[in-house]
Amino acid sequence: MSTVEHVERGPLSRTEMAAIVARDIPDGSFVNLGIGQPTSVAAHLRPGSGITLHTENGMLGMGPEAHGDDVDPDLTNAGKVPVTELPGAAYFHQADSFAMMRGGHLDVCVLGAFQVSAGGDIANWHTGAPDAIPAVGGAMDLAGGAKDVLVMMNLFAKDGSAKLVPTCTYPLTGVGCVSRVYTEVAIFDVGGPEVVVLETWGTTVAELATRLPVPLHPAD
């Protein structure tokens, strides 16, 4: 499949990004959505897809965010937001929840990131700044544990620097674990011998190649 370039339009909105990630998650998968932007993918999962959501604080079969009378302080997602329970849900303690990750039982996780390297390293837990308070949560367990680690992030930081890099400069979360990166302008396969651009929005592979510090290859 050659690279699909959607040049007749602009970059993806955040909602469209979430929908694109959801589109690519296979039916029947067990999936963990990281806190922040990845959480929004849940709203776009296909009805009847058989996808089961795992939340690291101890549940399979997590439903949508809870509102009104459905709010229960004993039922939250990893971001501590009240959520709901779907039929067929199961609860388990923290050691079991993370055994599921490390043991390779989760099919997909979606994480946010500060940086991803061409080789599939991810940095998403610590800026390394002297006054920063490091907080890792389950990010390292997820990055190292899920069979398929997808990253969802803007391609450029607020200062304009690229977040897809030859080598991460922020402290690493995981080494060589990311398979695919979803951004507002392109989808990249990483972690292989070369970075492959699968799809673009509002730009082309050739144009991206001039803006990124890593060599890019179109899909065959």
Next chain:
Amino acid sequence: MSRTRVHAGPDRAAAADAALAAAGIETGSTILVGGFGMAGMPVVLVDALIRHGADDLTVVSNNAGNGDTGLAALLAAGRVRKVVCSFPRQADSWVFDGLYRAGRIELEVVPQGTLAERMRAAGAGLGGFYCPTGVGTLLAEGKETRVIEGREHVLELPLRGDVALIGAHRADRFGNLVYRRTARNFGPVMATAAAVTVVQVDEVVEPGELDPEAVVTPSIYVDHVVDLSENPAGVESRA
């Protein structure tokens, strides 16, 4: 050998104080505190720990306090020397943030699954385990490593508490526990990993009223139960 003691009475705080007095908390103790955010957080027990007055504590918990109550109040009271946790920084963790930036509290950050598994190892009598999480990161620096089945692992050591403070939904008088939803989180693991486990529950029932197939934490791990129900009928106060 010890049987679980139930602490109950019209004054919940007094019942919690009695449980903590019996738990043997001392200056310098390591306290495992359950909860993920506020879900499963044993707020009544943490408040009793503040009144207890022990200081120089090491606290092991997933987070480092929210807002100004519970764990955050314990930190603000200056009782904690060190926090071992996975995720201290949150929108409402200003008490911890202030102490950390002022250099008044030590922090050991542990990946969440490793935190849970280190306590599981302590409770299961293991000397540690080789774990792939964190390999190649700052959190693996200085740790012994070993390649197993072609993959690098780091040696993680057991994490043991002197006392665990956890929340559960219901207990029977023997100390068998069931939890509610994601409030289960660290409770079952912490109950195994401490020398003494104190649990606050919404209700205490008679032995036989909990389905034995559904018991999550068997009574062998539980030393003190504090009954928070409005009318702890049928349960004699032993506070």
